[in-house]
Amino acid sequence: MDTVKIAPGFEEIMPKEYQDLVNDGPYGRDLGVKDLGTFKELIEEHPLCAGCSLTLSFRLVIASLPTPEDTLIVTCAGCFGVIHPQISLHCTIAPFGTHNAFASGLKRALKVKFPNKNKDVISMAGDGGFSDIGLAPTLHSWFRRENFTSIMLDNECYANTGGQDSGMTPEGIALNMSPKGKQFPKIQFAEIAKQAGCAYVATVTPTKPRLLGKMARRAILIAREVGPTFIRVATACSTNYKLSAFEGYQKAKSFEPEIGEYFTEEAELYIKEIEKKSPKASSKGEEENED
Ligand code: SF4
Numbered sequence: 001m002d003t004v005k006i007a008p009g010f011e012e013i014m015p016k017e018y019q020d021l022v023n024d025g026p027y028g029r030d031l032g033v034k035d036l037g038t039f040k041e042l043i044e045e046h047p048l049c050a051g052c053s054l055t056l057s058f059r060l061v062i063a064s065l066p067t068p069e070d071t072l073i074v075t076c077a078g079c080f081g082v083i084h085p086q087i088s089l090h091c092t093i094a095p096f097g098t099h100n101a102f103a104s105g106l107k108r109a110l111k112v113k114f115p116n117k118n119k120d121v122i123s124m125a126g127d128g129g130f131s132d133i134g135l136a137p138t139l140h141s142w143f144r145r146e147n148f149t150s151i152m153l154d155n156e157c158y159a160n161t162g163g164q165d166s167g168m169t170p171e172g173i174a175l176n177m178s179p180k181g182k183q184f185p186k187i188q189f190a191e192i193a194k195q196a197g198c199a200y201v202a203t204v205t206p207t208k209p210r211l212l213g214k215m216a217r218r219a220i221l222i223a224r225e226v227g228p229t230f231i232r233v234a235t236a237c238s239t240n241y242k243l244s245a246f247e248g249y250q251k252a253k254s255f256e257p258e259i260g261e262y263f264t265e266e267a268e269l270y271i272k273e274i275e276k277k278s279p280k281a282s283s284k285g286e287e288e289n290e291d
Contacts, residue, residue, distance in 0.1 A: 001027055001028045001069060003069065004021070004022055004025075004027055004069065005022055006018070006019070006022055017044075020040045021040050021042075021088055023040075024039055024040040025039060025040045025041075025042065025088065026039055026040075026041075026042065026063070026065075026068050027068055027069040028069060031063075032063065032064055032213050032217070033060055033063050033064055033209050033210050033212070033213030034210060034213070035063075036063055036209075041059070041062075041063065042062050042063070042068060042087055042088045042089055043058070043059055043062060043083065043086055043087050043088075044086060045086055046083040046086040047082060047083065047086075048079055048080070048082075048083060049079075049238060049239050050245060051238060051244070051245020051246075051248060051249075052079070052237070052238055052239070052245075052248065053155075053206050053207075053235045053236050053238070053248050053249055053251075053252040054079060054080065054126075054153050054155045054159070054235045054236070054237060055079075055080070056206045056235075057153055057206040057212070057233040057235045058080050058083075058124075058153065060206055060209050060212045060213060060216075061122075061124070061151060061212070061216050061233075062087065062089065063213065064212070064213035064214075064216040064217050065089075065120070065216075065217075065220065066120070066217055066220055066221060067118065067120065068089060070117065070118060070119050070120060071089060071090070071119075071120045071121075071122065071220075072089070072090045072091065072092070072106060072110070072119065072120070072121050072122070073087070073089055073090070073091040073092075073121075073122050073123075073124055074091070074092055074093075074094055074099050074102050074103040074106060074121065074122070074123045074124070075091065075092075075093050075094070075099060075123075075124050075125060076093060076094050076095065076096045076097060076098065076099040076125050076129045076133075076134065077093075077096040077129070077160075078125060078126040078128075078129055078153075078159070078160060079126070079155075079159050079160045079237075080124065080126075080153065081093055081160075082160070092106075096129065096133055096134070097129060097132075097133030097134035097135075097137065098134065098137055099123045099124075099125050099129060099134055099137070099138075100123050100134060100137045100138040100140075100141040100146075100150060101137035101140075101141065102123075103121050103122075103123040103141065103146070103148050103150075104141045104144070104146045104148070106121050107119075107121040107146060107147055107148045108146075111147075118224050120148070120149070120220050120223070120224065121148040121149070122148065122149045122150075122151060122220070123141075123148060123149070123150045123151070124150075124151045124153065125150075125151075125152065125153070126152070126153050126154070126155065126158070126159070126166075127152055127153070127154040127155065127156060127157075127166045127167065127168035127169075127189075128157075128158045128164075128166035128167070128168070129152075130150070130152045130189065131152075131166060131167035131168050131187050131189055132166055132167045135167075138150065139192070139196050141228060142193065142196035142197045142198055142228045142230075143196060143197055145197055145227045145228060146228055147223050147224060147225075147227065147228065148223050148228065148229075149216075149219045149220050149223045149228075149229045149230070149231070150193075150198075150228065150229070150230045150231070151216070151219075151230075151231045151233065152168075152189065152230070152231070152232045152233065153233050153235060154168050154189075154232050154233060154234050154235060155235050155236055155237035155240075156168050156169045156170065156173070156186075156236070156237070156241075157169055157173075157175055157237055157240050157241070158177075159237040159239065159240050161177070162176055162177050162240075163175035163176035163177050163178070163237075163240035164177040164178050165178040165182040167186070167187040167189075168186055168187055168189065169182045169186065170182065170185070170186045171183070171184060171185045171186065175240055175241075176240060189232055190202075190203050190230070190232055190260075190262070193230040194262055197227065197228065198227070198228050198229055198230045199222050199223075199226040199227035199228060199229055199263070199264045199266065199267035200218060200219055200222045200223075200226075200229040200230070200261070200262065200263050200264070200267045200271075201229070201230050201231075201261070201262040202215040202218070202219065202230075202231045202232070202260070202261045202262070203231070203232045203234060203255075203258050203259055203260055204231065204232075204233055204234070204259050205233065205234050205235065205252050205253065205255045205256055205258075205259065206233065206235055206252055207249065207252050207253040207256060208256065208259065211259070212233065215231055215261065216231065218261075218271055219231050221270075221271065221274060222263075222267045222270060222271055225270060226264070226266050226267045226270050227264070227266075227267070229267075234252065234255035234258055235252045235255075236248040236249075236251040236252045
């Protein structure tokens with residue numbers, strides 16, 4: 001909180017948005033997805049497409065951070081890569097595809113600099129960033145068991161470059177820049193994450209906001225002590241798939257049967273212990289079955 005609070009004498013001249021953030025933001029408070037609408041959020045007035053469910057996913061993730069004041073987000077090129085100025089978190093953008101290599105170095109440096117404090121690093125990228133361009137750095141960060149969380153916002157295409165197919169686009173789908181249709185099947189990335197050494201792997205949709213919040217918190221807490229964690233948020237790009245906002249949401253909802261969690265034995269014991277001591281510690285009271 002010392003890093004965000006306003007120095008004495010400057011209260012009157014700081015912008016209203018900043019004053020609101022200090023007085024009513026989530027820093028240092030136990031707030032989560034269930035509290036949305038009651039506090040000043042960490043993101044506002046972003047330039048992404050209206051009704052985009054990828055943007056909703058991003059909003060839900062950053063509303064779920066256990067300690068936002070001690071969280072650093074690493075992203076790369078992608079739709080959400082252009083919203084850094086609208087996020088009240090420490091964030092940085094890595095050259096395309098290098099986000100997990102960048103996050104590895106950042107996490108290690110923070111461990112050295114702050115040995116007695118949890119500094120959570122989250123590497124967030126789109127499906128192309130993880131499954132195509134950043135595949136090697138991603139896999140090697142998992143092979144090395146780096147202690148941070150990777151979150152793939154899977155909208156099944158390269159969206160902000162006009163609609164090319166990615167490794168996560170389903171076979172046969174034609175997009176603006178790939179009119180012949182995808183030539184090979186969607187990559188089963190959650191399976192790869194398990195095999196590559198992630199201690200916790202989850203698939204979720206933004207249509208289950210409280211569950212998404214719970215999984216994000218579990219992933220972050222497990223990454224602190226046990227090992228790398230991965231979440232695939234199955235979402236939709238309304239613009240490139242030529243859907244209305246409602247249809248985009250319905251598409252994200254159609255992925256609900258894919259929702260699931262995987263823990264290594266060590267990760268499951270660790271998170272159960274935390275949740276036993278403090279049932280709200282990992283979920284902030286988020287109930288799995290509530291939309
Ligand atoms: S291009 Fe697609 S993913 Fe990107 S902001 Fe627009 S709707 Fe969302």
